[in-house]
Amino acid sequence: MRKKLIVIGIALVVLIAGVWGGSAIYASLENDRAPEQLALSTPTAAASSTATESTTSGDTSTQTPANLAGDWKISSGSQAGYRVKEVLNGQDVTVVGRTNDVEGQVTIDGTSLSAAQVTVSMTSVATDNNSRDSQFLGILKTSEFPTSTFTLTQAVDMAAIKDGVASVSAVGELTVAGVTKSVTVSLNAQTTASGVEVQGSIPITFSDFGIAAPNLGFVKVEDSGSVEMLLQLNK
Secondary structure: HHHHHHHHHHHHHHHOOOOOOHHHHHHHEEEEEEEEOOOOOHHHHHHHHHHHHHHHOOOOOOHHHHHOOEEEEOOOOOOEEEEEEEOOOOEEEEEEEEOOOOEEEEEEEEEEEEEEEEEEEHHHOOOOOHHHHHHHHOOOOOOOOOOOEEOOOOEOOOOOEEEEOOEEEEEEEEEEEEEEEEEEEEEEEEEEOOEEEEEEEEEHHHHHOOOOEOOOEEEEEEOOOOOOOEEEEOO
16 A cells, blocks of 8 residues: 555656646747747848938938938837736746737827827737637726727927937836726837837736736736737827
């Protein structure tokens, strides 16, 4: 009887170790596959040269700090989504969902970002797992609230953009699943040969928006994460 109990105990230890080891391997693979945070592109030498020539000659065909003022439209190449941690048998797994279905407009007065609205289609946000995406659609009530929006509520000084990258904090209202909350977004912006590029990240607590993070026992989703965006602006 004692020998039998020892055998059972050893079997349980092996099983637990196998499950933990398998979870660790899965987490490592998933974390390696997770996309990096959205970031500004590296300006090309040609773009920098064109911007310098444009400023010298007075040509306004290339967007430079001297002619930022005006209304801008979010164009193709823009992305938005979320980044969150799943905990699988004690292992952290990074989950990233993204979409290119982003639209909106931005207004710049001089070098002051005075107005901005970004709208994201939540029904098209996708990860690398269809089952996870289906659950995501239900949790965020996308059949009732198919979009999320960010609206700037306080003007932001972007004067530093003339020296390269402007890194600022912006206050606005984020609406997710029909709930609106005041948030602070960390923004990085730079001019490019064709317009302006803006990268932003917003820390988010899902329960603040009435969103219940899934918890299936062996796997659960953290209640906090971040909203990410990379916007390409053209006049």
